[in-house]
Amino acid sequence: MAGKGPSRFGIVVFPGTWSDRDCFYALAHILKQDVRYIWHKETDLSGYNCVVLPGGFSYGDYLRPGSIACFSPVMSEVKRFAREGRMVIGICNGFQILCEAGMLPGVLLPNCHLRYCCQWVYLKAEGPDSAFTSRRNAKVLRMPISHYEGNYYAPPDILEELEAEHRVAFRYSTPEGRIESEVNPNGSLNNIAGVLNKRRNVLGMMPHPERACEQLLGSADGNLVWQSIMNAI
Amino acid sequence: MQDTLKQALDNVALSSEEYFLIVSRLGREPNEVELGVLGTLWSEHCAYKHSRPLLKLLPTTGKGVLTRTGEENAGAVDIGDGLCLIMKIESHNHPSAVEPFQGAATGVGGIVRDIFALGGRPIALLNSLYFGPLAESHNRYLFDGVVRGIASYGNCLGIPNVGGGVFFSSSYSDNPLINVMCVGIANAGSITRSRGKASDVLILAGSATGRDGIYGASGLASRTFESEAEMRSTVQVGDPFMEKILMEACLKLVELGLVSGIQDLGAGGISTALAESASRSECGVMIDISRMRKREESMSPYEVLLSESQERMLLLVPPRNEEKVKSVFQDFGIPASSVGFLTSDSKFRVKEGEKVVAEVPVELLVNPPTYELKTRKKIAPERIDFLPDISPPEVEEVFMRVLSSPNLASRKWVFTQYDHxxxxxxxxxxxxxxxxxxxxxxxxxIALTCDGNGRYCHLDPYVGGMMAVAEACRNLACVGAKAIAATDCLNLGNPEREEIYYQLKSVIRGIGRACRVLDIPVVSGNVSLYNEMKGRAIYPTPVVGVVGVARIKSICTPHFKSEGDQVYLLGKEKEGIDGSEYLELRWGKVGGKVSIDMGTEKKLCRLLLLLIRRGIIKSAHDVSEGGLVCTLAECCILGGIGFEGKWDIQSRIDSYLFGESPSRAVVSLSPDKTFELERMAQTYNIPLKRLGEVKGNRFILPFIDLPLARLSSSWYGGLEKALSAS
Incomplete structure (x- = not known):
């Protein structure tokens, strides 16, 4: 990226968000990008190259994850931002919010075992590379998940469309990259861990790339997602 | 005495002697509201009536300690680079016995508020849980509910839950123990102490005040019951979302330097918070309860003052900052109202509108009587020296049973439910x-652990207290961290019984002695008494949380790393089966005599630290529950690699393999480093024995030859198997 300055990332903070600081650390301190927090009441996204909707429990998520956050003032701007073709990544609660806001198809149901689940998973990215996965170099990625509602569901026709259009960005896999039900941590249909919108500029994923940016913490594979975004901007 | 007065005293758990003491110090009879406030502040839970004189036996000062133990919401210790750690452990036993999910959840809430009250950002939670055997369905219900409660509340806050322990014994069947520890980080120079000046405004922020939790401190936690259902309505319901935004808002206020003090509303609700803030500020306090937000109409002053509704904080604010503080809360969407102010007299004064409903000296509230009771030494523990040794053909089967038992099996089922x-x-x-x-x-x-084995304390509370501290420090040494500060939670039965008071005193003496030898100040803590039902008390169970400091570059882990590495035992090789998991599992006994030599422990910890910092060893694992054989098995399972060790056992086999005597660790290292290990062990005068080498995919020991895969599946699946049994 010679000659190109750092990209500007905006991290949206809802009341109850908690991955905001982790995303900030990864992007600002490890990847040396220009990063700002965006409080949920703000409505000006001009100047950002990518908006991050981080994990957490927005508004406590007592009703249903993301069901209140999707009505926050900032969200109508995030929708416009995406319509303009700019990049939006929703992680964990961010994925749930994107689904609630209708920016991605499907829903995240409670895990099939009805327990919160924090563990490492392996992820396979298939099909033609998206702007979020171009740097993966055919690698199986290792990242953590941490959620109660990560069980991806979409009606059969939508699911078929997602698959036909290669919009499943990540699937839970074995370390070797095989897609098996034994390694599905939450009951997601087709082992789906992340999906893209039609235009492929919006990604929602349950695993946390920001928690996998240093070997010290167990994996640096998350950087490949961020670097793909930086490359695409 | 009149029946109505008797009833009123009984409601707040005050004795008639205490009542007459109040009358004489006050110079009149207290009214009903005052009596309620006094009962709460003088309760065992808030006042430590029975433990305060004994707690003076603990060392509380030392290098880097920034707080005076017992005078703040939590303790703080300097870790260099301008930073300090804030730490505390607290019990939520009684509420969790009544309603496990909310009891445990609000336990997390309370301890987290204690940390950010000092201006520290909470960075870690730990919890030590003790339940009755999982064979009983009620215990499974409690265990599952508690884990879900901790997960639901802690995960919502975005604070990693990184450790602790789970222990099962019939001693805890009616009285589960839920001890929650929180550690926060702050700039060493900017700890917020709950001290204000006269005329500082009191702002109450967070949830509205409801009728929940009345008598929580005076009733539920300060006496014993025949049935847990008696007190169900005293348990509160948590709102972790409010806690999360309250935490962010308070940390923002500290960052902006807008407040003189922050005080959590915990046991005893607003009454305790006001009295403690006033006392620390050396001021009086005036509050108008009609300005407090309430959940229900027509709450009486008595109810408002004693309510233990969760997620509320009291802020002491210089008048010039009042509006700025309110606007910060408004930005976070948190209701906040000015409810009173600190005064220059020394009265605790409560008004409802213009009417004064209570007025007592602050000094009377915060200086309850303390009691030193008589002690009676318990009868000697059961003898076990007549038990026959295990026969060689039985070893494999018994080993597998111990390894997969609920006390030894992997805790993965628990900690994957927590965001760690x-x-x-x-x-x-x-x-x-x-x-x-x-x-x-x-x-x-930083390294964190909390430990405590009730079985050892039952056998000898003094030695058990020392062992809890020793194990925690050894655990830290095994990862390469030097212990710097401790926090303790003492869980016992009814102290008004002589043998329980003896246990309390002995446990504290033991902890004090170990902390002195290992040079660790106890910077905060909590006491939970009356853990008994129908006259049957729990094992005396001190839980000791210790934090240590390590270098990122030299952190050690317990698992074996590579084929060919040599495996050694540091510490004495032959010890007894006294108080062991094996003894209870195989013989159904909790007996024998436990002992520890603190001098050896100290040397072992130092040696381990040096071996790790100099890069001599590749793994270290403390020998504890399950003995040497289970320690070795865990090193293999976690590393996914086998072990082979062949030697002659000269002593009793069971004692050699399953004995749990302290001050021992298993280490592994590459063959070219063994000379250095031997030299250093000799220097520190720690016995050293070569056990074998890391090898293949089998687990081979005297009388044991099993595939590692079998150990793995039993160990990882042990807890779930016990939970699914019906």
Missing amino acids: QVGVNTVVPPGSDASCLRIKGGDKA
């Missing part, structure tokens, strides 16, 4: 001897 990674600091996740978190922006890491 949020914050991106978790370098060593739960499942090791201690968990490690890096401190961003430097080369330091």
